[in-house]
Structure formats: structure tokens, C-alpha cells
Amino acid sequence: MTESERTETAAPDGWGAGPLREPGARGRRFDAAVRGYLSRHPEATVVALGEGLGTGFWRLDNGRLNWLTVLAPETAAVRRMLLPDGARRRTVARAVTDHRWLDAVREPWRGVVVTAPGVLMRLSPPAVRALLAVCAERFPGGALVFDALPRPAMALARRAAGPGGARWPGPVRWGLDRAELPRVAGAHPGIVAVREVGPVRARRGPAGWLRGRMPVLGALTPLVCEVRFAAARSPGGPRQW
Known part of the structure; x- marks a missing residue:
């Protein structure tokens, strides 16, 4: 391994000499979905929308992937200062709704x-549909992993935010109940499957145990979902995932 490769895969400066802190339960679901995709496509590009100062690259790097962080320009500037771009890791200064960030996937x-x-959950319903559609069209064989609040939890979040939204980090504009997953699958013909990413069993812990015995908690627990896009149709053959 070259010196540049060692620098790229090591923990970023300022995050300590030990291993990176493990993500929470929801973050572990995201990681599991990404690892599953990388097991099938080890040289894939991981596009992290709205990542902030997240360190997913260092948790998930297999030595072959490329990583693209998409952030609003002012936030992207901060990330570049604290976590400078590397050979396989770049930051793109675009709003999520500015679909020109898709052009950065090489x-x-x-x-x-x-x-x-x-x-x-911060986007309007039309913006969610537009994002699903453009990813399905531009990334055949790809996947999108997102989280969403069920509608009862969405209503609670709006009440907690109050009139000015001071007690909740940004407006919650889009929600999704588990029973509505088939509607996501029908949002674009390029979507071939939608599944909820379940808890990582080995680390499920007390919260998962309670959810299994108190269904009302499940109605308030955010979903983590994976949307799979149809692969490009090969000449003379069917679409393959």
C-alpha cells in the first residue's frame, strides 16, 4: 500500500488515534445497506447526500470505492477545510435539489x-419524487438508501418544532408509513424494489426489544429504506440487478 493510500484509509486528522466511534442504530442500518451493495459492486461510487462532517468513508472503505459528499456550498467549504478531499473522496458543493451533482459521478x-x-424528510413530496426519478434514470443498477418518519412521528415532530421550528432541526415536510412502501416502488418505472432495512440483529439492544413488544413504538420509529433501480438492459438480454 502506498503512502497516499495509507493516508486515505486512516482515520481523518482531528478524530483521534483510535477507531472511529460507531454510529447509532439508524446509522448502522445505513452502513449495512451500503456494505451489501459494495459486496456486489466493490468499485461503486457512494454518494452521501447532506453528510456534513460524517466519516462514513473511513468506516466503509474497501480500498476500491469512490466517495462523493454532496453539501450546500457553505457547508461544503467547512468540510473541505476539516476533511480535505482525497484521491477517492470528493466534496461537491450543490444543494440536494440541484440535480447537477449527478454529473460529478464519474x-x-x-x-x-x-x-x-x-x-x-426535509424535501417537499414533489422534490422527493423528482430525486427518485432522476436517480433511477441516471444510475441504472444503483440504489438509494434513505430514512423517513412515519406519519404519526411526523405529526409529533411538527408539534415539537412549534411555530418557529426552534426545537426541531428543520421542517419535516415528507413522511412515509411502512404500509406505503409499495407506493414508493411505483413512483418510477426504473424502480424495481423497495425494502425496509431491518435492525442489525447482533446490536439490536433494548430499543429493538421494546419495539418488538410495543407495536406503538414501531409506528413512531423512523424507517430506513433501500430503493433499488433497474439495471441497464443488455443487448439481447433481460435487466439484471
Whole structure:
């Protein structure tokens, strides 16, 4: 391994000499979905929408992937200062709704998995549909992993925010109940499957145990979902995932 490769895969400066802190339960679901995709497409591009100062690259790097962080320009500038771009890791200064960020994916035929933690719930329903459609069209064989609040939890979040939204980090504009997953699958003909990413069993812990015994908690627990896009149709053959 070259010196540049060692620098790229090591923990970023300022995050301590030890291993990176493990993500929470929801973050582990995102990681599991990305690892599953990378097991099938090891040279894929991971597009992290709204990542902030997240360190997913260092948790998930297999030595072959490419990583693209998409952030609003002012936030992108901060990330570049604290976590400078590397050979396989770049930051793109675009709003999520500015679909020109898709042009920054250099080799989509190697596979693309888009992660959007906390992103879609802040978008309007038409913007969510537009994002699903453009990813399905531009990233055949790719996937999108997102989280969403069920509608009862969405209503609670809006009440907690109050008139000015001061007690909740941004407006919650889009929600999704588990029973509505088939509607997501029908949002675009390029979507071939939608599934909820379940808890990581080995680390499920007390929260998962309670959800299994108190169904009302499940109605308030955010979903983590993976949307799979149809692969490009090969000459003379069917679409393959």
C-alpha cells in the first residue's frame, strides 16, 4: 500500500488515534445497506447526500470505492477545510435539489449507491419524487438508501418544532408509513424494489426489544429504506440487478 493510500484509509486528522466511534442504530442500518451493495459492486461510487462532517468513508472503505459528499456550498467549504478531499473522496458543493451533482459521478457503470440520512424528510413530496426519478434514470443498477418518519412521528415532530421550528432541526415536510412502501416502488418505472432495512440483529439492544413488544413504538420509529433501480438492459438480454 502506498503512502497516499495509507493516508486515505486512516482515520481523518482531528478524530483521534483510535477507531472511529460507531454510529447509532439508524446509522448502522445505513452502513449495512451500503456494505451489501459494495459486496456486489466493490468499485461503486457512494454518494452521501447532506453528510456534513460524517466519516462514513473511513468506516466503509474497501480500498476500491469512490466517495462523493454532496453539501450546500457553505457547508461544503467547512468540510473541505476539516476533511480535505482525497484521491477517492470528493466534496461537491450543490444543494440536494440541484440535480447537477449527478454529473460529478464519474463512472456510474461501476455502480452507485446514494445515501440520504435525514434528507428526504426535509424535501417537499414533489422534490422527493423528482430525486427518485432522476436517480433511477441516471444510475441504472444503483440504489438509494434513505430514512423517513412515519406519519404519526411526523405529526409529533411538527408539534415539537412549534411555530418557529426552534426545537426541531428543520421542517419535516415528507413522511412515509411502512404500509406505503409499495407506493414508493411505483413512483418510477426504473424502480424495481423497495425494502425496509431491518435492525442489525447482533446490536439490536433494548430499543429493538421494546419495539418488538410495543407495536406503538414501531409506528413512531423512523424507517430506513433501500430503493433499488433497474439495471441497464443488455443487448439481447433481460435487466439484471
